[in-house]
Amino acid sequence: MSDEDDIILAELDDEELVQQMFDDLYDGLKEEIEEAVQILLERGWQPYDILTKALVGGMTIVGADFRDGILFVPEVLLAANAMKGGMAILKPLLVETGAPRVGKMVIGTVKGDIHDIGKNLVGMMMEGAGFEVVDLGINNPVESYMEALEKEQPEILGMSALLTTTMPYMKVVIDTMVEQGVRDNYIVLVGGAPLNEEFGKAIGADAYCRDAAVAVETAKEWVGRMHNRKSA
Amino acid sequence: MSNPMIDLLNAKGTLLADGATGTNLFNMGLMSGDAPELWNTDEPGKIKTLYTGAVEAGSDLFLTNSFGANASRLKLHGAEKRVRELSRVAAEIGRDVADTAGRRVIVAGSVGPTGDIMEPVGTLSHALAVEMFHETADGLKEGGADIGWLETISAPEEYRAAAEGFTLAGLAWCGTMSFDTAGRTMMGLTSADMVKMVEDLGDHAPLGFGANCGTGASDLLRTILGFAAQGAERPIIAKGNAGIPKYVDGHIHYDGTPELMADYAVMARACGARIIGGCCGTMPEHLRHMREALDTRTMDHPPSLEEIVDRLGAFSSAADGTEADAAPARRTSRRKRRAAG
Numbered sequence: 205m206s207d208e209d210d211i212i213l214a215e216l217d218d219e220e221l222v223q224q225m226f227d228d229l230y231d232g233l234k235e236e237i238e239e240a241v242q243i244l245l246e247r248g249w250q251p252y253d254i255l256t257k258a259l260v261g262g263m264t265i266v267g268a269d270f271r272d273g274i275l276f277v278p279e280v281l282l283a284a285n286a287m288k289g290g291m292a293i294l295k296p297l298l299v300e301t302g303a304p305r306v307g308k309m310v311i312g313t314v315k316g317d318i319h320d321i322g323k324n325l326v327g328m329m330m331e332g333a334g335f336e337v338v339d340l341g342i343n344n345p346v347e348s349y350m351e352a353l354e355k356e357q358p359e360i361l362g363m364s365a366l367l368t369t370t371m372p373y374m375k376v377v378i379d380t381m382v383e384q385g386v387r388d389n390y391i392v393l394v395g396g397a398p399l400n401e402e403f404g405k406a407i408g409a410d411a412y413c414r415d416a417a418v419a420v421e422t423a424k425e426w427v428g429r430m431h432n433r434k435s436a
Numbered sequence: 437m438s439n440p441m442i443d444l445l446n447a448k449g450t451l452l453a454d455g456a457t458g459t460n461l462f463n464m465g466l467m468s469g470d471a472p473e474l475w476n477t478d479e480p481g482k483i484k485t486l487y488t489g490a491v492e493a494g495s496d497l498f499l500t501n502s503f504g505a506n507a508s509r510l511k512l513h514g515a516e517k518r519v520r521e522l523s524r525v526a527a528e529i530g531r532d533v534a535d536t537a538g539r540r541v542i543v544a545g546s547v548g549p550t551g552d553i554m555e556p557v558g559t560l561s562h563a564l565a566v567e568m569f570h571e572t573a574d575g576l577k578e579g580g581a582d583i584g585w586l587e588t589i590s591a592p593e594e595y596r597a598a599a600e601g602f603t604l605a606g607l608a609w610c611g612t613m614s615f616d617t618a619g620r621t622m623m624g625l626t627s628a629d630m631v632k633m634v635e636d637l638g639d640h641a642p643l644g645f646g647a648n649c650g651t652g653a654s655d656l657l658r659t660i661l662g663f664a665a666q667g668a669e670r671p672i673i674a675k676g677n678a679g680i681p682k683y684v685d686g687h688i689h690y691d692g693t694p695e696l697m698a699d700y701a702v703m704a705r706a707c708g709a710r711i712i713g714g715c716c717g718t719m720p721e722h723l724r725h726m727r728e729a730l731d732t733r734t735m736d737h738p739p740s741l742e743e744i745v746d747r748l749g750a751f752s753s754a755a756d757g758t759e760a761d762a763a764p765a766r767r768t769s770r771r772k773r774r775a776a777g
Contacts, residue, residue, distance in 0.1 A: 230767055265767065273753060274766050276617065276624025277590075278557045316469035318509050318551035321622065342551075343512045345469075368458040368681070368716045372468040372688055399681070406683035 213240050218247065222258050229262035230269075232282025234289040241290040251294045252303035255334060259290050263332035267417035277321060280416070284328035291331060305336065307427040310352045311362035312340030314373040319366035322395060325416040326362060333420045335360075346373075346380045353381075353390060359427050362419070363409075365396040375407035382408070391426040393419060439608045440582040441542045442643060444496060445671060450705055452730055453675060453713025454490035454498035455723050457546070459688065461486060461501075463719075471513040473505045476525040483526070487533040491541055493720040494727030497711065498533075498541070499585055500526035502576060503548035506568045508560075519568075520575035527579025534582075544585035544610070545576030547598060554593040562597055569601025577607045584609035587648045587675070590622040592633050599640035610644040610711070612673050615659045616651050619756020626757040627662025634670065646673025649715045652680055653692060653700040654748040655756075657707050658741060662758045664708035674709035676700060678717035679749075690717020697722040698729035699747050706735035 213236065216224055221240055228236040237259075244254050266283045269275040275283075309330055313323050320342050327337045338356050340348055353361060365371040374394050381387040387408070394409040404412030410426060413419035445451055461472050464482045475483055483501050490498040505523045507516045515522070523545065530543040550568055552560035573584050584607045586598045595611055602609040613621050613630055620626050625633070627647070634645045645668075647659045656676035663672050679692025692700075697714060704712045712730065714722055745751065 227767075269766060273618030273620075273755070273757070276620065277622050278624065281553070281557045314469060316471065316512060318512055320551075321553055368456070368688060369462070369466065369472060370469055371681070372462075372683070375683070376468065403681055403683050 214243055218244070222261070225258045226262040226265055229259070229283050229286050230266055232279065232286050234286040237286045238289045238293060241293050245293075245297075251297040251301055255291075255294055255298065255303075259287050259294075260333055263287055263329065267329055267332075267420060271415055271417040277325065280325055284325070284332065287332050288328065306334040307360065307423065308336040308338070308356065308358035309360040309362055309423065310338045310340065310349070310356050310358045311364070312344040312349065312352075313342040313364045313366075314370050314377065315343055315345045316373065317365050317367055317370035318342050319364070319396075322366065322416070323362070323364040326364070326395065326413070326419045329416040329420050330423060333424065335423065346377045349377050350380060350384070353386065358390070359430060360391045360393060360423055362393045362395070364394070365399070371396060371399060371403070372407075374409065378408040391423070391430065393422060393426075395419060439643060440540075441497065441544070441608075441610075444540050444542060445710060448496065449710070450730055451496040451542070451711045452494055452701070452723065452727050453544075453673070453711055454495045455678070455714040455718025455720070456716050457486065457499065457501055457503060459690065459717050460489065460719065462687065471504060471510065471515065472501055473503075473510065473522045473526065474513065474515065476501055476522050476529065480525070480529055483529050484533060487530055489720040490723060491533060491537050493723035495713070495723055496541060497544050497713070498530065499544050499546040499587070500530045500576065500579075500581060501546070502526040502572065503546045503587070505575070506548070506550050506572050508550040508552055508568060509548070519571050520578070523572045523575025524579035527576045527581040531580035542582045543580065544583050545573070545579070545581030545607070547572050547576070547584055547586045549589055549594060554591055554597070562593065565594060565597035566600045566604070569598040570604045571601075573602050573605035573607045573609075577605050581607070583607070583643065586611035586642070588612070588614045590614060590625075592623070592625055592629075595633065596637065596640075599637050599642065603640045609642050610646075610673060611642045612646045612648040612675060614649040615647050615655065615756070616649070618753040619655065619658065619751075619758075627659045628666050628758050631663055631666040631668045634668075642670070644671035644673050644711055646675070646709065646711070648673070648675035649677055651752040652677055652749065653696065654744050654751050655753075657700070657703055657739070657744050657748070658751060658756055660704060660707040660709050661738065661741075662756060664738070665758070671710040672708050673711040673713075674704040674707070675713045675715045676704075677715045678719075678722055681717065688717075692717060692722070694722045694725035696748060698725040701726040702729050702733045702735050703739050703744065703747065705730065706738050708738065
């Protein structure tokens with residue numbers, strides 16, 4: 205413990221503090237992240253700048269190392285948990301200050317599937333990238349997806365499945381969206397260990413995302429395209 | 437300690453295990469999202485057909501339809517009170533098929549992951565996980581399983597909890613993990629890490645250990661080579677997928693041919709595996725080819741990584757974490773640097 209006491213966050217200048225936050229996110233140190241967010245707020249930083257420059261910046265490093273097989277799920281969960289601590293402080297302030305919104309995602313694991321590790325990672329990394337995330341949890345029948353799309357009006361629907369016995373259910377959901385004529389209103393991203401790009405295409409999703417880091421990159425790209433299309 | 441599986445393994449040298457459960461049940465009309473375990477009582481004839489398919493194709497050992505028969509997973513279907521019953525019946529049907537096979541066949545009681553993340557990262561406590569595995573193991577033993585068979589595990593904590601559950605039930609067991617993330621399990625465990633973990637289990641240790649599912653036959657064999665490199669003496673299990681999943685005409689289809697799986701089986705034995713089977717996508721037709729290959733072909737040396745790629749296809753990642761100069765090191769934090777200095 206005494207080793208860690210060497211660093212006094214409040215004594216670091218802004219640039220050093222942000223660097224330290226990158227390190228602390230990487231190590232999943234929640235209390236340190238919360239303290240640093242408070243310090244930056246006291247120094248007059250805009251909540252949106254803290255989110256994008258410190259938290260999103262740090263989670264981008266975590267995401268890249270996860271993608272490259274250097275970090276694994278336990279470390280990423282701890283990092284995301286630390287980020288959540290910071291986000292809890294920033295969220296009400298972001299609403300007050302009317303910060304720009306990157307996009308909104310409804311996400312859930314399909315019917316019959318309890319696995320929510322991958323889904324939770326995607327949700328946390330998406331929040332880390334500034335998206336608003338509505339998490340439907342596990343074991344979702346097609347009706348819950350349709351209801352949530354109607355109610356939340358997100359740009360993106362994310363579905364996850366980890367079992368051979370549940371992955372085809374994603375197609376049931378997409379087919380229902382097509383039947384009800386709403387498929388094209390949303391970006392549909394799918395993920396889960398047994399899936400691959402070809403499978404994603406075959407069931408009619410817009411993209412398959414290999415991991416949470418790829419999901420964030422893909423989501424940004426597609427939402428960007430969607431906005432360009434709307435403004436054109 | 438004598439066990440029917442070890443006896444048969446000693447007699448035969450290598451055992452052919454079974455193939456896929458889910459893929460086969462889909463072909464019999466299981467709907468996506470429904471619990472396969474409910475068929476143990478609702479459609480026992482189809483479960484018998486599933487087991488018989490493997491036995492008739494030449495399998496020495498098959499897994500029961502109880503992968504998701506734990507309280508955490510059956511809860512999704514409102515059947516959490518039926519864990520013991522559904523596990524027992526899964527084994528009973530298996531016992532019946534094995535005892536009328538006309539030769540020695542081992543009934544291995546399948547036990548899959550709870551689906552929850554364990555403490556400290558997640559919320560599932562060790563005690564509760566042990567209790568869940570214990571309940572399933574009790575049912576399997578009651579139904580006459582020769583051995584418990586843990587599979588598709590990612591977290592070492594969960595493997596350890598299952599080990600205790602089997603011990604409490606007094607059921608000997610084997611346990612495989614799924615190496616699907618850059619050659620490691622989702623939780624970052626390497627093949628070398630697994631060997632160490634298994635040996636550290638002491639009194640709770642399994643009779644055999646290995647790898648199942650994951651990302652394809654090539655990756656799986658690299659993992660088996662990793663186990664063997666640690667000098668593991670416990671029998672090694674290889675149960676790889678028949679290629680990768682594709683969606684064809686409303687069905688999941690795995691692209692590995694029976695011929696490819698036959699090559700895989702022979703190579704798996706040369707890598708050091710003694711119990712060899714398939715996982716997702718492996719149908720009776722694949723098993724027949726694997727049986728024939730194991731009975732008629734040998735390979736006199738463990739295949740190199742290049743040979744594996746040549747015969748079975750590319751790896752999903754360049755490294756698997758066991759290399760001397762393993763993957764780029766993780767970022768060192770300034771806190772850690774100071775602590776070290």
